[in-house]
Amino acid sequence: MESIQDNDDYGVMTDEKWQAIISNDASYNNIFFYAVKTTKIFCKPSCKSRVPNKENVCIFHNAQQALAAKFRPCKRCKPTNERLPDSEWVTQVTQYIDKNFTEKLTLETLGDIAHGSPYHLQRTFKKLNGITPVEYIQHLRLSAAKEYLRQTNKSIEEIATCVGITNTPYFITLFKKKIGHTPAQYRQMIKGGEIIDEKG
Template sequence: METLTDDKWQAIINNDTSYDGQFYYAVKTTGIFCRPSCKSRQPNKENIGLFYTAEQALSAKFRPCKRCKPTGERLPDDEWITLVTEYIDRNYMDNITLDILADISHGSPYHLHRTFKKVRGITPVEYIQQQRIEQAKEQLITTGKAIAEVGSSVGLSNSPYFITLFKKKTGYTPASYRQKQIQKLGEVLENGN
């Protein structure tokens, strides 16, 4: 990998087309690599890796950006959505919007929404909610955290919204879900003895 000089960093943040073909930059947190002229959201400097060629970036397991197409080809939709899904899985507890997902995955919000739904069968927002509710269910069973604390830890800090969404997705309030799971566990232990 190449060293990030001040000139190259300036080329990236200024989307300088004169540097295209001289190097490619990869963003470690997204797994995507771009041309210096890419108009995607400015990455954090510490998350950048540089390559002389697109082939080097590909062999280091980075995927080409859908926006600037550094290999001249588009990333297949299923690979693109896999990147987005992996990002959501790692960051579900953060404030994630469609615009943020589009920025980090180097696409437009409309195209991302449409493609995500085509590939996964649900929208990105539905997937984020699904991940948050699954994590909340796990915490309700395995921890003694207060309901508000569970909601906050999965990215749903508005308690009334968390409770409403949880009930909509599971059929139970968080408190009744926890109580039901404790009862189930008690029955299993009772029947097992």
């Protein structure tokens, strides 16, 4: 099987195309489409979403090529002229959070990445998942923190940083609120063999 890159099916990123992307130039719509490898989303050149890193961008001659390469259409600029179903959109966002929950993620950042408004994202995510994106991020961070407490001797401060929470007192407060014990108490209970995975 021949490599896509070798055949250059992705098209070539020229200065002209890059300028069209960063200036949202609608005159290039349908001449080419661009996709972002990190988000797996593809767009029209005129898309008003945040400008991606150039090295993460690949170029397609048409929407069918992008779809065949497993990229999904942007919810904001609708490159296939169809609306992306909410369930697919939220799946994209959830997968991104799963991979990047240790990074600084705000609703605004997620809206940018997912090419939609933060308000709409919050409402749609909660409608489909039962919790908000922020609650979902907290859940992943606390689950990872519990693993660190079980498996490592890292300090509470190190664990907080590892799971993406730079404020240690906030981490301890959040952990106690959601899990029912402070991280230190949780670790002691594991060592004593009395931990039962209760809430969260």
